[in-house]
Amino acid sequence: MATEKRQPAAKSRPKAEAVDVEDPTVTADATTFVQKKELIDRIVAATGMKKKDVKPVVEATLAALGEALSRGEALNVRPLGKVQVNRKKEHGNAEVLTARIRRITGGETAPQDPLAEVAE
Template sequence: MATTSKTEAPSRKRTATPSRAKAPVTQPDVVVSETPTVSAPELKKKELIDAVVARSGVKKRDAKPVIEAMLAVLGETIADGRELNLAPMGKMKVTRMKRTTKAHVITTRLRRNESHQASSPDPLAQAAE
């Protein structure tokens, strides 16, 4: 029988590391719920029509059916769960839909570019000129 000798790996000498002072741990701020700030009352359809008439210069009788048709198309598109990408308004995405006994609740997320909010010229004012 042949015997083999076991060779040991050379032991490594451990050096003591100097103790380091631990930096204080800062706790992050956690936002539990974000409440939107409401700056004005909600916009009603009549007020929307009046604002569009004032900006565009068209007659109210001409603007009203167009605005009502546009709102109907937007409502149907959102109800279908489709995304909207409308330049000055932004990109709207449906995040959740829930049917209740009295309503169809649709939760959306709207993303707007900063450049459109501050410096974009009013497209309706240009069209009226």
């Protein structure tokens, strides 16, 4: 008698839906994922720069942030905030990082350009 091996049911990740973060009725249970393409599009819209110029900078920035967090380094990058890895676990071919992010809310002004103006 041949026995059949059952394949475990594939876990499907629920598709993230857009949530208005300014909406006070939105709870912390609502999860949205901003994909890299959307992040790049938002930066292009905010800066007016060309997508071909923004994309390599965003990719390099994300890589540097990811590497720093993997090494257990704490980040202090405004306006994102302070990011500190609390736990790190190897899981197959991936790392699972549990981090705490502390952001300043309310009353924060736009960051000022730290560079001095060119003297005439």
